[in-house]
Amino acid sequence: MAYHQRIGTETFTFPDLRTLLARASPERSGDRLAGVAAGSARERVAAQMALADVPLTRLLQEAVVPYEQDEVTRLILDRHDAAAFAPVGHLTVGGFRDWLLGDEATGQALAALAPGLTPEMAAAVSKLMRNQDLIQVARKCRVVTRFRSTLGLPGRLATRLQPNHPTDDAAGIAAALLDGLLLGSGDAVIGINPAGDDVEQVSALLKLLDAVIERHGIPTQSCVLTHVSNTLQAMERGAPVDLVFQSIGGTEGTNRAFGVDLALLAEAQAAALALGRGQGQVMYFETGQGSALSAGAHHGCDQQTLEARAYAVARRFDPLLVNTVVGFIGPEYLFDAKQIQRAGLEDHCCGKLLGLPMGCDVCYTNHAEADQDDADTLLTLLGVAGVNYVMGVPGADDVMLGYQSTSFHDALYLRRVLGLRPAPEFEAWLQRMGFADDQGRPLEGVPAGFAQALLPGV
Missing domain, CATH: 3.20.20.70 (Aldolase class I)
Incomplete structure (x- = not known):
């Protein structure tokens, strides 16, 4: 599935979820070395805007590493807890960020949610966060x-x-x-x-x-x-x-x-x-x-x-x-x-x-x-x-x-x-x-x- 985002007169197209996630990532040398990084800050912003509108459920439907080829993908999808995911299952990635930063996302709620989150969901929402957001959300989570x-x-x-x-x-x-x-x-x-x-x-x-x-x-x-x-x-x-x-x-x-x-x-x-x-x-x-x-x-x-x-x-x-x-x-x-x-x-x-x-x-x-x-x-x-x-x-x-x-x-x-x-x-x-x-x-x-x-x- 392709993802599109228009900024001004320019339209950016991302052919699949894997590419969209990569282009939305903050700058780092490893992604440049791999050839997967955004080509410009403008493209990165476009990718982040498009990613914000992606439903969280889409991250369960489109594997970034093929299910048939990778036991980690099979582990992620086969062990996903649908009941734990249900409270946020209606949200987009951007909506999930807003929910995480809100008062409803208490430490107890986040602990209950954890089995329902996939790594791709966590990675996706982090790409929309400033450093202070990452700190605020992580501080709510207690793992003993x-x-x-x-x-x-x-x-x-x-x-x-x-x-x-x-x-x-x-x-x-x-x-x-x-x-x-x-x-x-x-x-x-x-x-x-x-x-x-x-x-x-x-x-x-x-x-x-x-x-x-x-x-x-x-x-x-x-x-x-x-x-x-x-x-x-x-x-x-x-x-x-x-x-x-x-x-x-x-x-x-x-x-x-x-x-x-x-x-x-x-x-x-x-x-x-x-x-x-x-x-x-x-x-x-x-x-x-x-x-x-x-x-x-x-x-x-x-x-x-x-x-x-x-x-x-x-x-x-x-x-x-x-x-x-x-x-x-x-x-x-x-x-x-x-x-x-x-x-x-x-x-x-x-x-x-x-x-x-x-x-x-x-x-x-x-x-x-x-x-x-x-x-x-x-x-x-x-x-x-x-x-x-x-x-x-x-x-x-x-x-x-x-x-x-x-x-x-x-x-x-x-x-x-x-x-x-x-x-x-x-x-x-x-x-x-x-x-x-x-x-x-x-x-x-x-x-x-x-x-x-x-x-x-x-």
Whole structure:
């Protein structure tokens, strides 16, 4: 079905929904690279005007990636909840934006609606939103998850403590762990990106983190961010796995490039649940705009729509944690701070609308047109928008992955200026250990013997 929009004496024609969504997207380098971006600001406005008049039901009838060719499309359409969708089923995309910004769209209403929304609906409405709209809508959405700590509660901001080391050196990891814990980081997860994918080394890191958590009674969860197949092997060998990690994308081809499909993810989820180590939510997913284009599996779609489709994959597995690693892939996909900031707000809003516990790795690579002031801006915007968690990286500089993120101190800044506190179980532990006062604020100094007891012998 073609879509037409007249502006003055000029008529713009978009041959299908996929093209319309792409042309309506805010400017980004990845869509230019893919050849799907609007040719001018005038064409982009025309596409947004045409998109505003598209009925939401049309997004159920016209798949942007063919149903017969893609298991993610089949997942989206086969699991659509028509009853949950009914309250907004009469609206156009533009009308849906107005409804989302109105008083009727309460947190409770949005939670009930989430199973009835498709990623394409979330992506479409986000293309009609200003940044403030994305923030306002996302802030209404609360998605609470639990393992050993409770994440996503109002007035709380969690962090992933990320003690990466370029050689997986235990002493280096211990130093970062100590630094992070003393500064109130780690309530979302203590997660290590391993330097290699050797299953024995992955198992050793899992045992190291488990020993720290068990020895000190830390109400958090651990994760080694290796490929899901390695985690399955580690579980078969008896490794103490809390969370199963995997990077995912919005098309079957993208996930194939990551070495996964829905069946493999389901197998890993079942294996982790069988261990019975937490309260039932055992999956941790990371996403990022541009992955489908990088994999050559974008089907002519824009990167933000495909990013939203990745959230359908995540939603299928009831994850504890999801985060967009928003600037990690590089300036080929998100060129500068403006594009990174916009993408971070889009991802957070779309994920929350779809019922996901969204965090964000506020990050950029060193060849992008961005710096730490830009990261501060996005971090603050996401805090106002109600992000579930952010990253805690020593000095905001990941020495293993070689990119810039947010530090332990950055998370403290956000908690202080917005009056936020750590996850309640973790905050109580910090106070019990003498690391924080009764307001959850870090205290100076290291309690006697804790550094030596963190990892004995290291």
